[in-house]
Amino acid sequence: MIDPTEIRKSFPIFANNPDLIYFDNAATTQKPDIVVDGICDFYKNDYSNIHRGIYDLAAITTQKYEAVRDKVATFIGAPSRENIVYTSGTTAGINLVAFAFLAPRLQAGDEVLITAMEHHANLIPWQIVCQSKGATLKTIPVNEDGSLRRDSFRSLLNNKTKMLAIVHISNATGYINPIKDMINLAHEFKVPVLVDGAQSVAHYEIDVNALDVDFFVFSGHKVFGPTGIGILYGKSEHLSRMEPLNYGGSIIKDVRFEKTTFLEPPHRFEAGTTNIAGVIGLGYAIDFINQFDKLKIQQYLKYLRNYCISNMQEIKGLRILGSIDDKNENGAIISFLLDKVHPHDVATILGVEKIAVRAGNHCTQPLMDFLELPGTSRASFSIYNTPYEVDQFVRALESIQQFFK
Amino acid sequence: MNEKLKELYKNVILEHNNNPVRFVKSETSEYIVEAYNQICGDRFKLFFDLKDGKMINASFHGFGCAISKASTSVLLSYINGKTLEEVGQTVDSFLNILDEQEEITEKITDDFEAFTAAKSFPGRAKCATLTWDELKLFLSKLEK
Ligand SMILES: Cc1ncc(COP(=O)(O)O)c(C=O)c1O
Numbered sequence: 001m002i003d004p005t006e007i008r009k010s011f012p013i014f015a016n017n018p019d020l021i022y023f024d025n026a027a028t029t030q031k032p033d034i035v036v037d038g039i040c041d042f043y044k045n046d047y048s049n050i051h052r053g054i055y056d057l058a059a060i061t062t063q064k065y066e067a068v069r070d071k072v073a074t075f076i077g078a079p080s081r082e083n084i085v086y087t088s089g090t091t092a093g094i095n096l097v098a099f100a101f102l103a104p105r106l107q108a109g110d111e112v113l114i115t116a117m118e119h120h121a122n123l124i125p126w127q128i129v130c131q132s133k134g135a136t137l138k139t140i141p142v143n144e145d146g147s148l149r150r151d152s153f154r155s156l157l158n159n160k161t162k163m164l165a166i167v168h169i170s171n172a173t174g175y176i177n178p179i180k181d182m183i184n185l186a187h188e189f190k191v192p193v194l195v196d197g198a199q200s201v202a203h204y205e206i207d208v209n210a211l212d213v214d215f216f217v218f219s220g221h222k223v224f225g226p227t228g229i230g231i232l233y234g235k236s237e238h239l240s241r242m243e244p245l246n247y248g249g250s251i252i253k254d255v256r257f258e259k260t261t262f263l264e265p266p267h268r269f270e271a272g273t274t275n276i277a278g279v280i281g282l283g284y285a286i287d288f289i290n291q292f293d294k295l296k297i298q299q300y301l302k303y304l305r306n307y308c309i310s311n312m313q314e315i316k317g318l319r320i321l322g323s324i325d326d327k328n329e330n331g332a333i334i335s336f337l338l339d340k341v342h343p344h345d346v347a348t349i350l351g352v353e354k355i356a357v358r359a360g361n362h363c364t365q366p367l368m369d370f371l372e373l374p375g376t377s378r379a380s381f382s383i384y385n386t387p388y389e390v391d392q393f394v395r396a397l398e399s400i401q402q403f404f405k
Numbered sequence: 406m407n408e409k410l411k412e413l414y415k416n417v418i419l420e421h422n423n424n425p426v427r428f429v430k431s432e433t434s435e436y437i438v439e440a441y442n443q444i445c446g447d448r449f450k451l452f453f454d455l456k457d458g459k460m461i462n463a464s465f466h467g468f469g470c471a472i473s474k475a476s477t478s479v480l481l482s483y484i485n486g487k488t489l490e491e492v493g494q495t496v497d498s499f500l501n502i503l504d505e506q507e508e509i510t511e512k513i514t515d516d517f518e519a520f521t522a523a524k525s526f527p528g529r530a531k532c533a534t535l536t537w538d539e540l541k542l543f544l545s546k547l548e549k
Pocket of ligand 1: 027089169198
């Protein structure tokens with residue numbers, strides 16, 4: 001079983017802020033000692049640049065840096081370290097695929113398919129690529145509760161579709177897309193699929209091989225790792241046919257004034273000095289998560305979410321966006337509205353009570369427009385959150401509703 | 406609710422939030438000034454006509470937090486029927502009071518004073534000045 005009180009002890013932020021109720025885990029997670037100390041130790045003991053020095057220290061750093069690829073590969077079920085590209089985050093990974101993979105293959109009249117619930121990061125890059133090529137960006141609509149209109153998905157796929165890019169778990173509602181079915185169907189039309197796993201890797205077992213997904217992206221900072229590091233997984237058949245997006249040092253085999261040849265993937269996508277300490281930190285973050293059984297994590301977060309929802313339902317005038325049926329799988333996210341209080345006022349008041357939640361459109365403005373909402377307040381949980389915190393949160397909501405009555 | 410919060414959501418703000426002044430949509434107005442805060446999605450429109458250098462038939466509509474809505478309501482309570490110069494002065498004095506750097510020397514009316522607490526809340530001063538900033542921009546363009 002997950003023991004949040006025990007887990008909290010490995011997060012220095014809670015020792016330093018004993019009153020903090022951190023319910024903004026969908027935005028970013030807190031960092032455990034192993035990550036913070038690991039990065040610190042690395043800088044103190046092993047640091048140098050990589051792939052360059054001939055001295056021992058450089059060799060050690062390079063080896064540690066490259067070893068994290070294996071760790072990531074195992075973590076998400078990728079066949080090899082060659083499939084693991086270091087990026088600066090989810091956003092950078094999507095941009096890399098949009099501009100280095102899709103753009104050269106896209107022609108006027110083609111279509112790119114996304115869902116109406118995408119984070120701006122999984123919308124704008126495709127929009128820009130489509131605009132530059134005269135292609136059309138199509139969106140699979142959602143239902144009133146934020147779930148995917150599966151029937152529409154089928155009818156939107158056709159032989160003009162050149163890419164499908166979908167979020168695994170919606171950061172705005174917690175809705176989980178049926179990615180396996182979607183990938184299978186897309187592949188029937190020979191459409192490559194990118195899955196945005198920013199919200200899923202921390203809690204769900206990911207097996208890119210079993211999913212047969214073409215590209216999978218996530219950010220280190222949402223899985224207890226540092227900021228500025230992320231992962232792009234790509235199938236070898238795709239990565240090997242992609243040109244670099246950024247040019248410079250660290251990606252070349254041979255440079256002449258007339259012509260440069262590039263290294264094989266993944267290195268050809270990592271120009272310049274990368275976020276070395278970020279990679280090391282991500283490695284420790286994966287060690288941290290690997291202590292836990294993902295199914296136990298899901299079980300616990302489901303319990304916490306259901307507990308929170310059942311208490312929130314006691315509050316008159318509170319509406320929860322999305323599915324509240326506890327039989328449905330859902331991410332550890334509760335997006336909600338108080339009928340008399342704007343989400344920003346909710347977040348400000350909760351903030352004074354040391355309860356951190358997010359308010360606004362959650363970088364999903366088109367989804368909010370479709371749902372005709374100005375935004376929502378969002379509580380999102382992680383394994384260090386406790387039922388006791390939920391009680392305080394719900395009590396605070398009650399008093400807010402009371403105050404604005 | 407703690408004191409700091411009560412200070413922020415003073416009666417003035419709650420009252421204006423619940424019963425906003427001149428809160429009507431008027432898409433046929435001569436002038437429509439839209440204020441939008443991309444960070445939180447607050448969106449208000451100011452509607453008015455200009456006649457003999459005066460703002461008339463002023464109203465507002467839209468959606469936003471209690472602070473942005475109330476501050477816009479306070480704005481409306483001042484501007485209708487006023488000359489552009491008077492409106493400009495009111496806008497400047499409100500924005501001065503909300504400006505962190507600005508030392509407040511003038512005597513402040515209660516309805517303006519209510520918003521000063523927003524300064525001490527992260528990210529909330531912008532809510533108080535959202536429509537005021539936009540109106541100021543509009544006025545400066547009009548002068549040119
Ligand atoms: C679903 C989803 N996609 C993409 C992103 C962007 O991630 P990052 O800002 O780390 O690149 C986020 C994070 O806000 C997200 O929740």
